Amino acid sequence: xxxxxxxxxxxxxxxxxxxxxxxxxxxHRTDQVYAVVQAIVEAGHANFRPGxxxxxxxxxxxxxxxxxxxxxxxxxxADGLVQSDPATGRLTRSADVADDGSPDSDLExxxxxxxxxxxxxxxxxxxAGDLSLEASLAAFERGVKLTRHCQxxxxxxxxxxxxxxxxxxxxxxxVDALDVLTDAMRYATLSGGKRIRxxxxxxxxxxxxxxxxxxxxxxxAVEFIHAYSLLHDDLPAMDDDELRHGxxxxxxxxxxxxxxxxxxxxxxxxxxxxxxxxxxRTDVRLTAIQLLAEAAGWQGMVGGQVFxxxxxxxxxxxxxxxxxxxxxxxxxxxxxxQIGALFGNAKVDAETYVLLTEFATRIGLAFQIIDxxxxxxxxxxxxxxxxxSDQKAKKSTYTSLLGVEQAREQAHELLNESLSMLSRxxxxxxxxxxxxxxxxxxxxxxxFGGNAEDVAFNAxxxxxxxxxxxxYLVNHRGYGGSKGSPSxxxxxxxxxxxYDHLLERHDSVAVMGRSLxxxxxxxxxxxRHPERLLLVTPxxxxxxxxxxxxxxxxxxxxxxxxxxALTDAKQVTAPTLLVLASDDEVIPRRHSDALAAGFVAVTxxxxxxxxTGHNTxxxxxRYLPLLRQFLGAGAAPx
Numbered sequence: 001x002x003x004x005x006x007x008x009x010x011x012x013x014x015x016x017x018x019x020x021x022x023x024x025x026x027x028h029r030t031d032q033v034y035a036v037v038q039a040i041v042e043a044g045h046a047n048f049r050p051g052x053x054x055x056x057x058x059x060x061x062x063x064x065x066x067x068x069x070x071x072x073x074x075x076x077x078a079d080g081l082v083q084s085d086p087a088t089g090r091l092t093r094s095a096d097v098a099d100d101g102s103p104d105s106d107l108e109x110x111x112x113x114x115x116x117x118x119x120x121x122x123x124x125x126x127x128a129g130d131l132s133l134e135a136s137l138a139a140f141e142r143g144v145k146l147t148r149h150c151q152x153x154x155x156x157x158x159x160x161x162x163x164x165x166x167x168x169x170x171x172x173x174x175v176d177a178l179d180v181l182t183d184a185m186r187y188a189t190l191s192g193g194k195r196i197r198x199x200x201x202x203x204x205x206x207x208x209x210x211x212x213x214x215x216x217x218x219x220x221a222v223e224f225i226h227a228y229s230l231l232h233d234d235l236p237a238m239d240d241d242e243l244r245h246g247x248x249x250x251x252x253x254x255x256x257x258x259x260x261x262x263x264x265x266x267x268x269x270x271x272x273x274x275x276x277x278x279x280x281r282t283d284v285r286l287t288a289i290q291l292l293a294e295a296a297g298w299q300g301m302v303g304g305q306v307f308x309x310x311x312x313x314x315x316x317x318x319x320x321x322x323x324x325x326x327x328x329x330x331x332x333x334x335x336x337x338q339i340g341a342l343f344g345n346a347k348v349d350a351e352t353y354v355l356l357t358e359f360a361t362r363i364g365l366a367f368q369i370i371d372x373x374x375x376x377x378x379x380x381x382x383x384x385x386x387x388x389s390d391q392k393a394k395k396s397t398y399t400s401l402l403g404v405e406q407a408r409e410q411a412h413e414l415l416n417e418s419l420s421m422l423s424r425x426x427x428x429x430x431x432x433x434x435x436x437x438x439x440x441x442x443x444x445x446x447x448f449g450g451n452a453e454d455v456a457f458n459a460x461x462x463x464x465x466x467x468x469x470x471x472y473l474v475n476h477r478g479y480g481g482s483k484g485s486p487s488x489x490x491x492x493x494x495x496x497x498x499y500d501h502l503l504e505r506h507d508s509v510a511v512m513g514r515s516l517x518x519x520x521x522x523x524x525x526x527x528r529h530p531e532r533l534l535l536v537t538p539x540x541x542x543x544x545x546x547x548x549x550x551x552x553x554x555x556x557x558x559x560x561x562x563x564x565a566l567t568d569a570k571q572v573t574a575p576t577l578l579v580l581a582s583d584d585e586v587i588p589r590r591h592s593d594a595l596a597a598g599f600v601a602v603t604x605x606x607x608x609x610x611x612t613g614h615n616t617x618x619x620x621x622r623y624l625p626l627l628r629q630f631l632g633a634g635a636a637p638x
């Protein structure tokens with residue numbers, strides 16, 4: 001193929017790909033954004049803390065989040081795929097460009113109607129079958145050019161937006177003027193947040209046997225409502241907060257009017273997204289739209305916000321405060337579970353639906369109580385929003401009515417009740433429990449596994465065993481899909497870094513290590529002050545174990561990383577529990593006993609689980625109850 005012809009074909013393929021992307025913007029297709037919640041779920045499942053998903057949203061190409069027509073045209077022109085006449089503003093696309101890059105003079109001034117008529121004539125001639133082979137090829141080539149010319153003309157027309165002026169004339173709309181609106185919408189949706197509501201939609205849907213794909217549209221719709229509510233809540237006429245998720249509030253960054261309009265746009269777009277959800281049951285969509293409208297409107301979130309403003313400078317009773325937050329905070333959490341149930345199983349029975357609604361009501365209330373506690377126990381930097389704002393506004397809160405400790409106790413009680421509701425609904429779905437563990441806990445558990453352990457396999461059991469704690473499972477470098485090479489210095493550094501990070505978000509952090517991870521945990525406890533220290537199949541030092549196992553080798557000369565837990569144990573002050581396997585074939589008992597005897601400031605508890613080995617201890621019925629008892633969590637939930 002001649003070089004110019006090849007270049008023209010490459011340019012054609014690039015244009016077709018670009019036009020396909022542009023077409024998805026013009027058609028306002030919502031399916032591209034649904035994959036965003038998949039990223040949210042995967043992030044939350046991986047480490048119990050959904051990370052930021054800005055990149056995922058930006059890459060989704062969703063019209064609500066990336067409507068940048070001018071930018072698209074500028075890029076097309078920079079790539080040589082679009083030519084514009086400064087005088088007339090006419091767009092010449094590659095359909096009008098010959099193989100050598102110059103405009104096709106015979107098409108440049110051809111109107112759309114003329115080109116379409118000529119194309120129809122060519123089609124009739126070719127269908128008649130009277131043309132010679134040479135004439136057929138020429139007609140086909142001409143037809144391809146005409147087709148692309150018509151497509152380009154339509155695209156140019158679509159990209160040229162008109163508005164009707166007061167004089168009755170049509171004028172070009174400056175698309176750039178809308179950039180500030182879409183920027184504000186992106187900002188409100190992408191600037192941090194816990195994503196608990198879309199996670200609940202997805203978790204409930206999949207917990208009832210539905211496909212995750214069914215949940216993504218309603219999950220996005222619920223999150224759009226939440227994002228709009230925060231934009232409006234922060235306004236000077238409302239809560240007058242200038243910080244949200246550690247960043248300037250929407251009205252601070254974009255102006256009050258644009259923040260109001262961006263919130264309006266997100267509100268309406270939520271219902272558009274839900275109405276066009278890719279599910280065959282129209283009745284499910286209609287019911288979901290009704291539920292979301294009720295939850296977001298005067299009977300739910302908006303009504304609760306009015307109640308909240310009216311309650312400033314007033315002392316509410318506990319029942320009044322609960323009623324306030326059942327609307328302001330709880331309504332959207334409740335509808336997230338309800339809609340997730342509908343999209344997961346349109347025929348969900350009434351008893352299960354009621355139990356799930358009660359479950360959501362309790363976690364919604366617990367969520368607000370925790371928010372009140374954090375408002376008085378953490379700093380502005382830790383919260384990402386102004387700390388103590390409720391106190392300054394003289395609002396009634398659970399901490400002002402009950403005190404911090406009693407408020408915490410009530411949150412834990414509500415959490416346990418919500419787990420009971422899940423059990424009664426036969427919905428012990430691990431993602432739902434992970435959501436609870438991640439967001440409704442004051443305390444954390446930081447876990448370091450063995451050298452060859454993929455800690456993710458502990459997620460379901462730990463989430464169920466410790467519902468009152470956020471559980472962080474840390475793979476060593478180079479293991480469990482993580483990157484890097486393990487070394488003593490690197491693992492110790494990672495442990496201290498993660499612990500310090502968690503202390504910014506939790507009142508207390510307990511530390512647990514198994515096998516190699518026990519040495520990492522002991523080192524952390526020697527240099528920090530964790531709430532408690534749990535060690536499973538621990539040892540005194542790698543050097544000691546290796547020397548006993550390979551007595552003929554000069555271990556002291558060969559070992560670079562010694563993981564000397566015995567030396568670190570002398571500095572530990574946290575209450576400590578050692579859990580040993582009776583038949584440990586990897587760590588001989590004397591090495592665990594030596595470590596237990598090496599603690600100076602504390603006397604550790606030592607528990608031996610009979611009939612277990614180094615790699616089977618976690619499967620014992622006694623294993624998790626021992627850990628729960630030591631952490632003060634009592635019996636495991638049903």
